[in-house]
Amino acid sequence: MKEKVHTQLSLAKQASRKMAILSRKQKDEVLVAIGNQLLADEAVILSENAKDIAIARTDGQPASYLDRLLLTPERITQLVDSLAQLVSLDDPVGERIDSWTRPNGLFIEQIRVPLGVIGMVYEARPNVTVDAAAIAIKTGNAIVLRGSHSAVHSNLALVTSIRQALTATGLDAEAVQYLPFAEHASVDYLCTANGLVDVIIPRGGAGLIQRVLQIASVPVLETGVGNCHIYVDEAAHYDMAESIVINAKTSRPAVCNAAETLLVHRSWPQENQRALLQKLLAMGVELRTCERTIELHTDLAAQLHQATSEDWDTEYSALIMAVRTVDSLSEAIEHITAHTSGHSEAIVTEDEIAARQFLTAIDATAVYHNASTRFTDGGEFGFGAEIGISTQKLHARGPMGLPALTSYKYVVRGNGQIR
Structure with missing residues (x-):
């Protein structure tokens, strides 16, 4: 041969x-x-x-x-x-x-x-x-x-x-x-x-x-693989957050720019958190959540699965999403830094200072403010058909x-x- x-x-x-x-x-x-x-x-x-x-x-x-x-x-x-x-x-x-x-x-x-x-x-x-x-x-x-x-x-x-x-x-x-x-x-x-x-x-x-x-x-x-995150900040508008998260997870879950982990600020209104989780469940998404998220939403506990340490590092390529409640932007950045594959990461917020801090601190091929990770694509970037998305730093990076x-x-x- x-x-x-x-x-x-x-x-x-x-x-x-x-x-x-x-x-x-x-x-x-x-x-x-x-x-x-x-x-x-x-x-x-x-x-x-x-x-x-x-x-x-x-x-x-x-x-x-x-x-x-x-x-x-x-x-x-x-x-x-x-x-x-x-x-x-x-x-x-x-x-x-x-x-x-x-x-x-x-x-x-x-x-x-x-x-x-x-x-x-x-x-x-x-x-x-x-x-x-x-x-x-x-x-x-x-x-x-x-x-x-x-x-x-x-x-x-x-x-x-x-x-x-x-x-x-x-x-x-x-x-x-x-x-x-x-x-x-x-x-x-x-x-x-x-x-x-x-x-x-x-x-x-x-x-x-x-x-x-x-x-x-x-x-x-x-x-590289796409273990992509969306962080919903305390200053996020609900409608925008829901639209972005649902699109990033469910529009085509098998692709590398689909979101795999959702991070939600503890101070984002609890009714917003619950509504977003319910929407994901209604869309057929299996949620693997941290213990704190389950405690905050006991009425949904029967529908939530306890996340394991492996879930934070998994590219599911399916209708499965890991969910974690965080106390601050800094905690969200720390989590992403520890688990990112360096592909695409997003923040949803109306706080420009928080957005700037996120976009500067996160090391990935593409970082987003108020937009879906699904845009990390050669065609969407105006490059025409792409040959792949590089997560390395030499010669070529991104689409x-x-x-x-x-x-x-x-x-x-x-x-x-x-x-």
């Missing part, structure tokens, strides 16, 4: 050199062609996706997993729309980041260039297949995809459509590769293919990300749009200078 994987990677490496010199017009044309091909192949794609869904149901996968795996006509349309948005964005390749002239007359420019070959390891979500391939193409990169075997039918159908569009527009189809092997060893070979792969991007649960980090010898652009898929080089012009 190692030889087969390396053969694919070698083809991607060759294709990456061609991709790096494409014009924006050529790249945008193929993105449009991919969208048209997805629509033309919709019936086949949905049929293949149905096979994956059937297998997942037989295996007893939870509803949140099935939601991540599912493709629908509406979701395919959304993918096509994201491709159109990507076309509308500027091409970062060739952008002059900075320039200056040295005292000796050398003129130096810092120019954006593609990374080269990107290895993508990810779970479920077949939409990632299209998003990742599209953003790689827009940035002049080649990409080698290795999705989870549970989505293999969907992913192969999508990649077939993408490669057909590349060929139809006169580009090298080998710029988008898919590793179809079920064996985990294929991930090992991808992540240790120095010289063939320039960067690995893992996207999925904590287990997958940690495994890639442990085995990779190729540089890793680390994405990774087009610039994150580039590096840079220095172009130096002289008139005979020597040293």
